[in-house]
Amino acid sequence: MSAKSIDLSQPNRLHMGGMAIFFGLSAKKFIQYIWPILLIRVFDKDGSMLAAFILLGIIAAVAIIHALLEYLYFTFQITSGELTVRSGYIRKKQVSVPLSKIQSLNMKQNLLQRLLKIYELEVNTAGAKGSEVTLQALSLTTIREVEQLVNLGSSNISEEEHDAEAPPITNEEHEQTIMRLSPTDLLRVGLTNNHIKVILIVYGFLFGIYDDLPERWQRLVVDTLDQFSAQASSQLAIYLALGLLCAIIFTVTGAILATFAWHFNLKLSHTPSRLVLDAGLIAHKRVLIPFRKIQTLTWTTNPLRRLIGIFAVSVGQASSLEETEKMKANVPGCTDAQVEQIQQALFGTSLMAQPEQLHRSHWIYLRNLWLMFGLAPAAVVSIVGYLADSPLVWSWLWAIVYLPFAYLSWRHAYFYMDEQHVVVSSGSFGHKRQMFALHKIQGVSVRQSIWQKPRGRASATLYLAGETITLSQIDAATAYALRDYALFLAESEQQPWM
Structure with a gap:
């Protein structure tokens, strides 16, 4: 594709380099099916190498023809508020994705694509298990045109509205950098x-x-x-x-x-409407996530990282459960100050500093963990050993060994909040905290067992788009107040939840 602006309202083919990408995919697929036969021919002492070369030649010829036809019959266009992709020369396929349903655009570039100066663009929606649409070979100019038309910062877009849209944010000065990772940071992460x-x-x-x-x-x-x-x-x-x-x-x-x-040369930045992540050495990737579709910000640490004060951060967005992890923007090696910067960029406030008053799980949570995962397994192993006339007294050591894990899990089981946001903590030796806006909660379930009710305890489950968070053994009054307040915000808040 040329560097000039293209008309995406008409069917367009991929970049010419797409033929090389299709050829590689076709050859890989054919070899996966016949590699045992090929291996036998190569290592057969009584056989001729000519047969192996002929077989390879046939594979190459079929792959070239298949790649050429795949390229010629693959078109895409954006019209009437939809991205439409047509593919297949024998079994034809058409996929139409409303622009308003697109969750994120992920731009990738492997080594071959770098040599050809082309990119792969993944189009993700909330309901798809994988990428809804993948465009394997686009020029950077074409991707910018797609980004402008998709316009992840708006909830709705139509072809008529396109002329009134602002130009795509392509210049680095239009993006405000939140953080970068230096080689020293990456070494500490590794x-x-x-x-x-x-x-x-x-x-x-x-x-x-x-x-x-x-x-x-x-x-x-x-x-x-x-x-x-x-x-x-x-x-x-x-x-x-x-x-x-x-x-x-x-x-x-x-x-x-x-x-x-x-994560080489990782840069996290943002525009007024979306979060942008660029990273990668051999395979470069660029992830665009609109602010309105971001669900959670998670920062975790382990004992080693806690010593040097760094966290691994991930930004989760609304998606199907199967695709949630893949669609997260992951940033390892953040300092406290950088996590605060990310919180300010995403939520307009920071809850990095914990208040003195935390909503902790009751100590019964510690007891239950130890009984279920410490004492019960030790008792089962001991009983089995006794029945087999081989007493396993050492199995009771597990009940003692698991006690620190249970204690740390209880110490890290708490949450705190302000008027608009909540932070939920969990983990044992590793410490994980998740921050999200209260109006993003889709539903709250409060449960009280017959053992919890007399003690005034309850368990609350928070349902977000694509993620479920459970608060175990918390104060019942706090659980019901959280439920009522979250549902009130969900109904009264004017901000979009997706």
């Missing part, structure tokens, strides 16, 4: 990830592949251990320590590389 689970997986993998190593490599390991110690017990300890060290090195190095690949 080092402070929650590595324990991955380390254990890698640790098990390393010991698993040791048995499958050739005998000469196993002999090399044994000879190396003999140089450190002749005692079997010492050799075992060194063997386990080296395995753990290798697992830690592999895990931390992988986490750092993945952090740089996904």
